[in-house]
Amino acid sequence: MTTKPAIGFCGLGAMGFGMATHLVSQSYPVTGYDVYAPTLSRFASAGGTPSSSLSESAKDKAFYICMVATAAQAEQALFGTDGIVAALPQNAVLYLTSTVPSSYAQSVSKKLEDIGRSDVYFIDAPVSGGAIRAANGTLSIMAGASGAAFEKGKWLLDELTAPGKLFIVDGGVGAGSNMKMVHQVLAAIHIISVSEAFGFAAGLGLNGKEVRDHVIGGKAWSFMFENRSVRTLAEDYFPGASAVTIILKDTGIITSMANLVDFPVPLCATAEQLYITGLNKDYGANDDAGLVRLWTTEPVASIQSSRSDDEKKAKLELVSDLLIGIHLVAAAEGVSFAKHLGVSLGQYYELCVEAAGGSAVFKEQAPKMIDILEGKQNEGEASLKSYRDALKAVVTEARNQRIPLHLGNGALSLMEQAGKEGDFTSLLKLYSVE
């Protein structure tokens, strides 16, 4: 029997716990640390070795994964008193899998050098896919590092990812975080669109279960809708699996970077205001699926519809059209920002389409957008008219029923800006700032 290498881990939240226990299930000895003691007991029950301090979790570990929530937490965990880096052995591989600004990931490299620990192989490796895929070892990971670091440490990323879902991003440390950020453009918009869709449906008197059945498998599908709607229907928000504070943090990384480089991200900015509104209503620690409460306090799974089947079908179509319109503009915003930042669009597509940012619209239409941005002949139909007309009907119904559609109206305004004869090219031009 081969002895597998010991792994240090800190940050046993929804994602980190899944990742760490997956490694345990693969017979790795994993020593885990978290500030929240009950999590450590759960981790011990799952076969992990709980640690009482960061330095202890890092001692003698040639491989260490840091999966805390924010850059500020990472800074403290890595370099603070009794922290990880000081305790790591020479030539250890350190993985930062949190979603952080690329500039922060780069600052870690620099700091390692500054404090005389350039022996540490640092890999910038944010993840995507949600808690279930974390626990199954089938995440998507986008990683940036030196060739030497990958040579020594790529194997562990393979353990955490599904086949073909480890994306080695060109550009070294920071490139992984950059890719994650542009992926999160889709995630940030899609997550709140789930609540907006259920809020709209509730205002139309539709039962949430019927909404889910209608959306799943159709053109309005998104990973986030399929994933979050389970918790929306169950009102499983306390704490649920993914807190509002997490996506708010990720969205802030996007909008801050966009401001820095003077790039417009109108739908992300709209999403951010809704996350902040949720935070201010004390929903911050709750699951982001609970943001449907910005629209309705009635449990959406309990709504009794008195509509005829035909009426119901027509209204369900409106809900789908809302999501489709939002997803289309989200795709344009995502690919355009990726292009602006010099991210490989082919890799971006390949990554997003099966990660948490995926949607049916993205899968079908993003390739056309990428062709346009790369100056290739665009073969496919790419008029906005059908999308715009459908979204206008949605927005009109919402206006009549007094249901706020922040993203729906934002997406429609952009389609209107693209002009009466607007197509994907004119939509993308709205993001082509120089």
Add this chain to the structure above:
Amino acid sequence: MTTKPAIGFCGLGAMGFGMATHLVSQSYPVTGYDVYAPTLSRFASAGGTPSSSLSESAKDKAFYICMVATAAQAEQALFGTDGIVAALPQNAVLYLTSTVPSSYAQSVSKKLEDIGRSDVYFIDAPVSGGAIRAANGTLSIMAGASGAAFEKGKWLLDELTAPGKLFIVDGGVGAGSNMKMVHQVLAAIHIISVSEAFGFAAGLGLNGKEVRDHVIGGKAWSFMFENRSVRTLAEDYFPGASAVTIILKDTGIITSMANLVDFPVPLCATAEQLYITGLNKDYGANDDAGLVRLWTTEPVASIQSSRSDDEKKAKLELVSDLLIGIHLVAAAEGVSFAKHLGVSLGQYYELCVEAAGGSAVFKEQAPKMIDILEGKQNEGEASLKSYRDALKAVVTEARNQRIPLHLGNGALSLMEQAGKEGDFTSLLKLYSVE
């Protein structure tokens, strides 16, 4: 002593009551009707003649003013059972001073013809200026009608307006409502920007009175800020002077028309979602100044700032910069929509600058925008850079302090869309759809 002509009036709300009692003060015999009985008693105390029915209020009145809230109410009052039109004498002048879609004003003309009452001189004459100017007879009025109707009925509009504030709009019936609608683009955005500014200031720990003192008279001034902030500071929302439902109705006229003609009005659409959100929080009947409660429940006049004078001054500048950025994009949205609808831009400017849509930014910068839209040589400095940089600082501070800025972010996104070297021309191009 000359006997002045008798005037019929219906709709004695905040505006209508002021208009009707102003006419009473000018020695006109005014017979007024309202569905709300206590208002009729107040009207009698002010020297008016209360009427117990619409038809009675219209009987023998050669001049009749209808100032109800909505097109639906107007339709009922004019043509419903026991309504106004049937009771009007031959060749009466009928003024519709409510804010309604231009298509509705045109439908009134048509209906008068259809029912054999084309003898009635109909004047489409929406007003602007607020309750105080209504009561002083110093409103702005934008009127469309036939030459014959104006010949017979213009004098009464003169009585209600300040010198130079009666705008006869080319295009006949509907043209007045059209002008009012594009004026309301500014009003709709400015009204909610007052609450967003006070909400932002509250989040920064600034006292509302100091905010008002800082804004009034400076570059961040708007009519709406000066007017609404009195009620914001006094929490005079119940019912206050201008209900959320009124500006929501006006905003819906704008966004519906924009959808109809495929024109983007992103800031108006953002404003509309906030009005709907307020309505859903049961603020509909309250004054629109009370929408500051979407940001904070603390009375803004009671906030005790612990900041140093220098800090306070810097934060107050941020509040002003927020308003200035919003007002600039509002001006672009207003003049662009006016242009798109074929409204005279010179008249639009002249009207708005001293009506409820006025702002210091509009006064200074709209002429440059109009020159650009009219293809004239633009002499003035018209870079967006200083506006964009200032608004970026605002949005960054709001992000850090977790304060939602729906309009501020919307305005910034548009400035970013205008490009790094963006100027007024590139901002206006965002609205130049074909």
